[in-house]
Amino acid sequence: MIFKDVISLTQDLIAFNTINPPGNEKNIAEFVGKLLSENGFKVEYPVFAENRLHLVAERGLSEVVPPMVLSGHLDTVPLGAKNWQVAPFSGEIIGDKLYGRGSSDMKGGLAAMICASIGSFEEGSPVGGVRIIFTAAEELGCPGAVQLSKAYNNFGRASAIVIGEPTANIPAIGHKGALYLNVTTTGKTAHSSMPELGENAIYKAAHAICKIEKFNFEVACDPLLGLPTANVGKMQGGMNINSVPDHAEFTIDIRSTSKLKHDQVLARLKTELSDTSLEILVDLKSVCTDENDPFVQMVYEVCEVEKGSEAYRKTLPYLTDGSVLQPLYHGVPTIILGPGQPEMAHQTDEFCYVSNIEQAVKIYKSIILKNRRF
Numbered sequence: 001m002i003f004k005d006v007i008s009l010t011q012d013l014i015a016f017n018t019i020n021p022p023g024n025e026k027n028i029a030e031f032v033g034k035l036l037s038e039n040g041f042k043v044e045y046p047v048f049a050e051n052r053l054h055l056v057a058e059r060g061l062s063e064v065v066p067p068m069v070l071s072g073h074l075d076t077v078p079l080g081a082k083n084w085q086v087a088p089f090s091g092e093i094i095g096d097k098l099y100g101r102g103s104s105d106m107k108g109g110l111a112a113m114i115c116a117s118i119g120s121f122e123e124g125s126p127v128g129g130v131r132i133i134f135t136a137a138e139e140l141g142c143p144g145a146v147q148l149s150k151a152y153n154n155f156g157r158a159s160a161i162v163i164g165e166p167t168a169n170i171p172a173i174g175h176k177g178a179l180y181l182n183v184t185t186t187g188k189t190a191h192s193s194m195p196e197l198g199e200n201a202i203y204k205a206a207h208a209i210c211k212i213e214k215f216n217f218e219v220a221c222d223p224l225l226g227l228p229t230a231n232v233g234k235m236q237g238g239m240n241i242n243s244v245p246d247h248a249e250f251t252i253d254i255r256s257t258s259k260l261k262h263d264q265v266l267a268r269l270k271t272e273l274s275d276t277s278l279e280i281l282v283d284l285k286s287v288c289t290d291e292n293d294p295f296v297q298m299v300y301e302v303c304e305v306e307k308g309s310e311a312y313r314k315t316l317p318y319l320t321d322g323s324v325l326q327p328l329y330h331g332v333p334t335i336i337l338g339p340g341q342p343e344m345a346h347q348t349d350e351f352c353y354v355s356n357i358e359q360a361v362k363i364y365k366s367i368i369l370k371n372r373r374f
Contacts (some may be wrong), residue, residue, distance in 0.1 A: 001194070006358060009115065010103065010108050010357055011091030016108050018075045019101070025048070025054075032114060033045060039116075052136050054148050056154070057117075061129040066157035067131045068128065069131045070368075071164065071319060071321055072338075080346075094357055096354050097351040098354050104166045106166060108356070108357045108360070110164060112361045116361045119365050120369055145242060157329070158325075161326060163325075170337075171299050171335050173224070173227045174316070175287050177258055179252065179256055180282075181280060183205070183276050183277070185201045187244065205248040206228060211333045212230055221259075228254060228259075228260045229254070298372075299367055318345075
C-alpha cells in the first residue's frame with residue numbers, strides 16, 4: 001500500500017510518544033520501516049539502546065551514482081511544565097495548523113520525506129536512488145547520530161544530504177557547531193561560621209564563569225555563520241547554607257563556526273580556567289555548503305529562492321545531525337530544509353502548518369527527481 005496522505009501520516013507519527021528521555025523510538029521506527037518496505041525500500045534498524053532504534057532505508061541505489069540522503073530524527077523533547085490547550089499526541093487540526101509534540105520538530109518533516117521518497121519512484125527513476133536515515137536520540141546534542149556513525153558500517157556514499165529540521169520550507173546552507181562542556185571545581189568543606197578553614201568551590205566556579213562571560217574567541221567572523229558564542233546554562237554546587245562547599249559545577253555551551261578549531265579553544269580554556277576540570281559532553285563541527293554549489297542552486301530554484309533575497313544565504317542557530325552526516329559523507333552539499341516552524345520547536349502547543357507539510361512533499365520530490373550530482 002502506498003501512503004499518499006501526508007497529513008494522516010503526520011498524525012500517525014505524532015501519536016507515537018517518543019519524548020526523549022527515554023525516547024522509545026522502536027515502535028515508530030518499525031511503523032515507518034513497514035511502510036517503506038511495502039513500497040520497495042530495503043530497511044534496516046540499527047540499535048541505539050533498549051527500545052530505541054534508528055532506521056536506514058534504501059531504494060534504487062546504483063554502483064555508479066551515489067544516492068541522495070534524506071535525514072531526520074524520531075525523538076522529541078518533553079512537553080514542558082505549561083499545560084497544553086490541545087492533546088499533545090492527537091495531531092489535532094484547527095484551520096491550517098496541525099498540533100502536537102513533534103509536529104514541527106520534526107514529524108511533519110519525516111512524513112513529507114517518506115511520502116516524497118515513495119512518490120518519486122512512482123513518477124520517475126531518481127538518479128542514484130534514495131537513502132533515508134532517521135535517527136533515535138537527536139535531541140540533547142545528537143548522540144544518536146554519533147553512535148550510529150560508529151556502530152553502523154553500511155552508510156555507502158552520498159551525492160547530497162537534506163536534513164528535514166524545521167525551516168518553514170526555506171532552505172538553509174549551514175549552521176553552527178557545538179562544543180558542550182561540563183566544568184567542575186573542588187574545594188574543602190568547613191562550617192560556614194569558619195570559612196577560613198575551608199576552600200569554597202563555588203567561588204572558584206564564579207571566577208571561572210566571569211572569565212567565560214568576557215571570553216574572546218580571537219577568530220575572524222565567518223562570512224556565513226558570524227562569530228562564535230558561549231553561554232553558561234546551568235550551575236550547581238554546595239550541600240547546605242551553613243557549609244563551605246567543596247564541589248561545584250557548571251556547563252558551557254559554545255556555538256562554533258568554521259573559523260573556530262575546537263581543540264584550540266579547549267586548550268585555551270584549560271589554561272584560562274586552570275583551577276577547574278573540563279569534561280566534553282558534545283563536540284560537533286559546524287555545517288557549511290557553498291551557495292554556488294549546483295545542488296544548492298537547484299534547491300534554491302525548487303524553493304523559488306531568488307539571489308540576493310533574505311533567504312538566499314540562510315543559516316541556522318541550532319544544531320542538527322548534519323554535523324555528523326556531512327563529514328561522514330566527505331563534505332557533500334548539505335541542506336537543512338523542512339516544513340516545521342522554527343519558532344515552534346520545543347514550544348507548548350507546538351504546531352506545523354498543514355499547507356507547509358503538503359508543500360514539503362512537492363519540494364522533496366522535486367529535489368529527488370532533479371538531483372543530477374555525480
